[in-house]
Amino acid sequence: MEVLVVGAGVVGLATARALALRGHEVVVAEAAEAIGTGVSARNSEVIHGGMYYPAGSLRAKHCVDGARRLYALCESHGIAHRACGKLIVATTEAEAETIAAIRDRGVANGVEGLDLLDAAQARRLEPNLACTAALLSPRTGIVDSHGLMLALQGDLEDRGGAIALHTPVTGLGRRDGRWAAAFGGASPGDYPCDAVVNAASLDAQALAAQTEGYPAERVPRRVLARGNYFGFTGKPAFSRLIYPAPVEGGLGTHLTLDLAGRMRFGPDVEWIEAVDYRVDPARGDAFYAAIRRYWPGLPDGALVPDYAGIRPKLTGPGEPSADFVIDGPAEHGLPGLVHLFGIESPGLTASLSLAEAVADRLGA
Known part of the structure; x- marks a missing residue:
C-alpha cells in the first residue's frame, strides 16, 4: 500500500515509521523547510505519565502506552532522555x-x-x-524531541520511506479508486496514493475542509x-x-x-x-x-x-478539554483516510502509540 502522511511533526513521523515498519511504501509531505519545525519543536519536551486525563480517553490510553514505547525507543536508539x-x-x-x-x-x-x-x-x-x-x-521525564524525530526519520528512510520538504498539500480527491493529493511548492502537481494520513496539526482542519467527500460538519473548529x-x-x-x-x-x-x-x-x-x-x-x-x-x-x-x-x-475558554480525534474510515466512511485533530499535549509522549492506532485504522 502506498501511503501519504501529511506533516513531518513527531506524530506524522511516528505514523510514517509505523507504516513503513509494516511494509508499506510511505512518503511524508511537509510544507516547511525541515522536519519538526512547528508544534513538535515548541513544547516542554516532557515524557508525561498520563495521570491528568479521564479514564478511557484516547489521551489517557495513548499517553500511558506511548510513554512506555518512548522510553524503550530512547534506550534502543540512543536518544537523549532522562526520567x-x-x-x-x-x-x-x-x-x-x-x-x-x-x-x-x-x-x-x-x-x-x-x-x-x-x-x-x-x-x-x-x-x-x-x-x-x-x-x-x-x-515522568524529558527527551530531546529533535533527536527523537531524527530517529523516527532514520527508521522511516531505512525502510524505504521518504520525506518531501517544501511540499504543502492543498487538497485531497478521489481518482480511479485512489487518493490524489494536490501539492504546491516549486513544482506543483498531484500525488496518487492508496491512503492518506492528515497529521498536519495546526493546519489539519484546513486540509480536512479541502478533502473531497469529507463531510464539512466533521471538521472541528x-x-x-x-x-x-x-x-x-x-x-x-x-x-x-x-x-x-x-x-x-x-x-x-x-x-x-x-x-x-x-x-x-x-x-x-x-x-x-x-x-x-x-x-x-x-x-x-x-x-x-x-x-x-x-x-x-x-x-x-x-x-x-x-x-x-x-x-x-478543539475547545476554548471555559469549555472542557477535548480528547484527541482520530477520524478514520470506520467513522466517516471514506476508504484509506485518517484525519487527526486536536493532537496537543501529551501528543509527543503519545506519538508512538497514536501511530499504531492510525496504522490499525487504515487496516495496514
Whole structure:
C-alpha cells in the first residue's frame, strides 16, 4: 500500500515509521523547510505519565502506552532522555484535593509509581519547594524531541520511506479508486496514493475542509492557545519537574528542565486568533506571581523571554478539554483516510502509540 502522511511533526513521523515498519511504501509531505519545525519543536519536551486525563480517553490510553514505547525507543536508539521525575504541588487545601484526584485518575489509567507526599516529604526531595502537599510521578521525564524525530526519520528512510520538504498539500480527491493529493511548492502537481494520513496539526482542519467527500460538519473548529516560556538565568534550584495544580486550558506555569539541567518556566495559556510565536516580555509579570506560589525564592529579574508554542485545541475558554480525534474510515466512511485533530499535549509522549492506532485504522 502506498501511503501519504501529511506533516513531518513527531506524530506524522511516528505514523510514517509505523507504516513503513509494516511494509508499506510511505512518503511524508511537509510544507516547511525541515522536519519538526512547528508544534513538535515548541513544547516542554516532557515524557508525561498520563495521570491528568479521564479514564478511557484516547489521551489517557495513548499517553500511558506511548510513554512506555518512548522510553524503550530512547534506550534502543540512543536518544537523549532522562526520567527525572515530577512533583505536582498543592499550595491550598482545594489544590490538595485536586492532586489527590489526579493520583486516583492516574492509578485508574495504569500510571505506575504515583505517591502522595506531605509538605515535609516533598521538601526533602526539593528543599526550595513551598507546598502543602505534592504528588510524585517518578517516571515522568524529558527527551530531546529533535533527536527523537531524527530517529523516527532514520527508521522511516531505512525502510524505504521518504520525506518531501517544501511540499504543502492543498487538497485531497478521489481518482480511479485512489487518493490524489494536490501539492504546491516549486513544482506543483498531484500525488496518487492508496491512503492518506492528515497529521498536519495546526493546519489539519484546513486540509480536512479541502478533502473531497469529507463531510464539512466533521471538521472541528480550531482553537489556538499560545503557550509562552521564560528561561531562568541563574543556577538550577530543582532537580525534578515542578507542576502546580492544573488550570483552565493547561497544566499551569510549570518548571521544566532541559537535558543540560537548565530551568525554564511555562507554558502559560494565551488564547489567540492567528498563529504568532512572539513572546510578550510583559507576560513575565504574571509568571513571577505564579511561580512564587511554589518557589518563593525566585529572584527578581531572573526570567527572560524564551520561546512560544501553539496548541491546536478543539475547545476554548471555559469549555472542557477535548480528547484527541482520530477520524478514520470506520467513522466517516471514506476508504484509506485518517484525519487527526486536536493532537496537543501529551501528543509527543503519545506519538508512538497514536501511530499504531492510525496504522490499525487504515487496516495496514
